[in-house]
Amino acid sequence: MLSVCAVLIIFLLLKMREDKTRNRKGTKNGNVIKNPETHSHQSGDEVKATALQKDVGLISGICLIVGTMIGSGIFISPKSVLLNTGAVGPCLCVWAASGVLATLGALCYAELGTMITKSGGEYPYLMEAFGPIPAFLYSWTSVVVLKPSSFAIISLSFAEYSAAPFYPGCSPPTIIIKCLAAASILLIVTVNSISVKLASYVQNFFTGAKLIIIFVIIGAGIVLLAQGNTQHLSNAFEESKTSFGAIGLAFYNGLWAYDGWNQLNFITEELKNPCRNLPLAIIIGIPLVTVCYILVNIAYFTVMSPTELLQSQAVAVTFGDRVLYPVSWIVPLFVVFSTFGAANGTCFTAGRLIYVAGREGHMIKILSYISVRRFTPSPAIIFNGILSIIYIIPADINTLINYFSFAGWGFYGVTVLALIVMRFTRKDLERPVKVPIFIPVIVVVLSFYLLLAPIIDKPEWEYLYCTAFILSGLVVYLLFVHLEFSWTRKVMGPITMHLQMLMEVVPTEEQQ
Template identity: 40%
Template sequence: MGTSQETSGDGGLKKEKEAVYLRKKITLVRAISLTIGTIIGSGIFISPKGVLMNSGNIGLSLLIWLASGILSMCGALSYADLATSIKKSGGHYTYLLETLGPLPAFLRLWSEFVMIRPANLAVVTLAFGRYLIEPLFVPCNAPPTVVKLISAIGIAFVIALNCWSVSWSANLQTTFMVLKLVALGLIIIPGIMALAEGKTENFQDAFDTSSLTLDKIPLAFYSGMFAFGGWFYITFVTEEVVNPERNIPITVIVSLIVITIFYLLTNVAYYTVLTTGEVLASEAVAMSFADRTLPQISAAISILVAMSCFGALNGGIFASSRMLFAASREGHWPNVFSMIHIRRLTPVPSLVFMIPLVFLLIGIGDLYGILNFYSFSRWLFMGLVTFGQILHRWKYPDLPRPFKVPLIFPIIFSSTSLFIVGMSLYSDPVNTGIGCFITLTGLPVYYLTIHKQRLPKSFRETVDYLTLKMQVLMEVIPQEVKTY
């Protein structure tokens, strides 16, 4: 942990202990809990439908799940390399800033908080609301208005918790990680038992190509990669990780091996019990599975799935707020967002900022439309991050890299991500086109950001006045100790 240059001796230690900055509270266990707990959210419970619908058959869908795990591992190892050589929080934004420059970094930041983050949180929150109250309305579907109301309450609670305490949020994440694995276990065990008893008819003609459409394969990857999304969150909080040079690489390797195995077994269980038609017709695949195999405790499984989504919300909000915090610290966002609560030591402004757009997208409520809507920008910029890593390795060959991965990993991840993005423009031009357009709307905002002095003096004075008032209202100040 960095120390203030003005401090020395016992007095300096005391001053640092009382200073306002984000502490290193993410141990290895908490780091793994954050990663697994954020990856396993709603994806494995809703994405099987999207993967199957766009892959065309069971066999190819399972291969896409495996490929998504391998591709995620390539990306995660590449990000771990960057995290141990560029020791700043902020994830995608920070790595783009350090490798490709401020413009792509700002556009990633812009798309993150105008589109990607609100859409991602809305998808997971709506899944949380649906699974939580679905048992109350069986055999009917829960009313959409009630689902949205419960979802809004859930996201507000998670943000409030993260504003209150880092430790509480981290401990809750560990608890939810255990619940997530239990929920998957309750799906995997009955499915594998049924498979062992000879129930294999759903796997006949597993690679039937009659419904295969090659231009839909990128959309199948979007659904599969969405379920693995979250492996990068640990790099958002690098400055808060204890011994990041050791713990970040261990975290991503352990987490992705565990999750890939669990995801493949879960999908095999789904397809053993449910036909392809039943998977495609279900709005909640895990619930359809539970109703068929464990009807006595299907309500309990539904609640476990809801808690899984809740844990993913907690981890996603905890991590993504640090990107906004880091960008504000670099001068790419209003200064107030780089401030920390004087007693709680949490980035309150960055957390509260996420509420309005998330509520708006919850109101819209189309899960699959939202998923395709933001996937373009998300995977475009992650491909650019690992491309930037290749350039950074070439430009700074002597930079210390405590965890150095072979260049084949970022090459695979970059080329695959950019290929999928390019194909998606062809297979789903409307949603991906909207995502591209919204990303580019950040260009004029970037221009105003880097040329602040060209803005009218009255406008700048108004911003400074509002910043001061927000500081007083939220009881926040800039960090007092350098942490990188």
């Protein structure tokens, strides 16, 4: 925890010093902001429009994909896939197939992202293909529940592993974990509000850190395999499960570890040369994660039997204790780095979804404004951070996200269906990347299979509650978007004005 804070404090100090120097130079040259309503920011001889800047390059894009996909799951609990497959062989096949499916889905998103070069992930694609109502239901579910609760869960994982060394032999107090999680959220929100480049540097650093421990585990596994530790990998398909529900749940849990493959589509407007870098980052990033996941799982099985792996609370920590002693402490340390990097990536992309939804009038307008000094969607980022801190308060947020997360692949399926629909309805759109039609068809079919598998295997009322919540967005849309009562404008007008002056934010030029 201290090392993470130290690194970020250094970043913040350097960035603040750089900004102060630039502002002093701008003042000397007479280039100061005299009227924020001009919606431009001048620095030296450079004039920038008040809009999101293209500051994310190829390396940062790859790091965003890899850093968001690799969170705490592969280190803590890969046992869910094994539990539903029953054997090592099918378990490894599910990890590989999940990576293939994530890659196919990402290729479909690459076509969508280069065809409709707007930030916000699924939101602009649903808007273009099906109109405002499906897009609003997606933003309603994601903004209110999925994005902030995911941010909260990752932050809680970060806090738990950060506090663990200070409480040897027992679990850290709940209040300590929640306070650390809230502090990490505030720190990440601050970084992302200050600068896109700073957030990218932080993401690149922590992605590099998590890849180091991944390669350490893989390297140790290769050495153990060379020494003949293959007893748990022989007869790998004995006692496997083949039921419809079990295989579906295995894929469901495997794909949860791959979640984040679509993150780059949330920041398309800030990506340099998106027609080149978006598909290239996907082609490099997701197969890299897939290979890492398979090799890490093989490494686990070189020292643990399937039964031992199922009994482990944190698989990577158990692996480190058996193989890396006396330096096994590096595993929980790098899990801290990994979860912090995943939380940063989640915050980075969630803010863009909220920003785009506000720009389309599906959220309050202040959420679509950006900083006149930093060129970041700071109101949207701060709003997401506030919701995430609220979601930390309940005793067990995992229960909430487990029942809402199944809707994720439902939205993925509908979004890829939008790609198929626009092949016929929007033939006029330029498609720098065009995937064969059978790929989106496969993704749509598998998406709806994954949506229905957990319900068929174990139907519960919570899935009905989740569906009811999503559909309740229709009432919200009717009252506050379609009808747009006059009293809402009277109430929100003064609030928006005061928040705009407080945060020094303005609408983008395209909103004028």
